[in-house]
Structure formats: C-alpha cells, structure tokens
Amino acid sequence: MAFGVFIHRFDSIYDDTPAERYHFPKQYLSRVQACVGDWIVYYEPRKILATRGYFAVARVERVVGDPAHAGMFFALIEAGSYLDFVNPVAFNVSEGEPIERGLLNGDGKISGRAQAAVRPLAATDFARIVSLGLPADDGFLPRLGANGSVDGFEEEQAPYLVQANSERERLLVSRVYRDRVFRRLVLKAYDSRCALTSLKLVNGGGRAEVEAAHIRPVDQGGPDVVGNGIALSGTVHWMFDRGLVGLTDDLEIIISRQVNDREAIEALLNRSLRANVPDHPAARPLPQFLAWHRDHCFKA
Secondary structure, eight states: OEEEEEETTTTTTTOOTTEEEEEEGGGGEEEEEEEETTTTEEOOOTTTTTTSEEEEEEEEEEEETTSSSTTTEEEETTTTHHHHEEEOOSSSEEEEEEOOGGBBOOSSSSOOGOOSSSEOOOHHHHHHHHHHHOOOOOOOOOOOOTSSTTTTTTTTTTHHHHHHHHHHHHHOOOOHHHHHHHHHHHHHHHHTOOOOOOOBBTTTSSSBBBBEEESOOGGTTTOGGGGEEEEOHHHHHHHTTSSSEEEOOOBBEOOOOOSSSSHHHHHHHTSSSBBBOSGGGGSOOOOOHHHHHHHTOOOO
C-alpha cells in the first residue's frame, strides 16, 4: 500500500466521480493498484482557472476494469472515506517550492513526474498536504510546523511519521470529525447564508445560525462532498429533510403540495424561488444528489 496523488479536473472528459470512482487508462494501472487500501489526495492542475489545487482526500478500495472501454479502469473509492479540504492547498508552498517535495529531482528542480495523472506520494508529503487542507483546531493533530515538517519533526523521523499519519487516518473516518469538517466546508462555500432564504444570522458569539445539510444523507449513502451539501436555516432544513421543499437540477425551489400554508412558506423563501449557490461549479449542489432527494424525500 502507498499514498498517491490523483489528478482530476471538474470538467474532466473521464467518467470520474471523485467521491465514488476515478477513471484512468492502463498506463497508470500499477500506480493505482499500489494505492489500494491506502489514502490518496486529489489535485486540480494549475492551468485550470481558479484551480483548487489539492482539494480532497479519499481511500482507494479496489480497482476494476471498465466494461465499456478496453484498456480503461476504475479506482473505486471506499464509501465514506472521501472528504473535501476546508482549505484547498496550492501546488507551491512559497517561491516556487512545491508542497510535494518528492517531485524534486537531484538538482532541486521539479521533475516530469509532476505531469503524471497518477503518481506516488511520500508519507511526509501526504502529512503536509492534509495538515494544511484540514483544520488542526478541531483536534486534527499533529499540526504542521513552520518549516513545513510535521510538528517540527524532520522528514527522516519515520516512526513518528507513521504514528502521525495513523492518527490522521483514524480521524479521517471519525463521524464526529467529518461532521465538523463538513459544516465548515458548506458554511464557507455559502458564506454562512441560507441558500433558500438568503438569511445570514450570526449570534453574539460569532456562530452562524445556518446549518450544513446533506442533500443525500450519510446513512443513505451520501458522501461528505461539498456538492452533496447545502446551507439552510433551521426551519428550512427541517422542511428540506421532510420533503416539503426541494430543488430542481437548475436550482428552482419546489414546494410540496402537502404543505399546509404555502403562502407563508413562499414569503419565507427567496422571491425568485431559486436557490442562491456558490459561484464555483464544484461547490454547487450536484444534480445526482438533487435527483435523489426528489425521488426519495420530496413529497410531490
């Protein structure tokens, strides 16, 4: 088993769904197989406008062939392992130095490996990227040292690094930790504003009233990806979970015919009866989750 980097772009021509599967050609088969049972980070190339850089972590469960295309394969992602980064991580730390130090050649230059769609990732680089991408103040320890080492330890501290990454892996599958991260992800994407009412209420302690709702619930197979999330005020969240309101694929708000006071609900919602969503396409509600909600929750 080994850590790895999978390159993915939001407008990929491949049949990718990062929280579920990664589509790749045979030339990368051995590299992907080496990652089975271990964690990978997703990376969006620098040439992409408004690139997210390193934007998520996930664990590879197994590799299967693509029955529709000879020479193509899928890396299947372990259910419940995918997690978007709260803080996307840039390729360069500073002054052109890559966050992946394993990409440097003997002359200290970035090697051609940086162009590979799938590449191995050193344990120290994995620790560095995940420490920057996910919040340490929620108990995600150890923290990243100022010099880029893990909690001040240099890269040769192998026993310590194994322990540190084991702690990361434990927290990456913790439901309590993932819920906290998911809330931060969604509230950050929506600027703590309800998507259906546009209300942004913050209490005296600085905590937002808005809640982070899974469109497809976790216990129904929904992943912790920001595209499966939406920011909703408490009352609207209650209505959404009970199928009294929903969304079309083009983000029009739909109201169930079973509500007992439609006029009051319409007065609460955006006048346009459209959801306000993030500008970046990767952060908007994904059609497959909206369709699931309409099919399984919404009361037509």
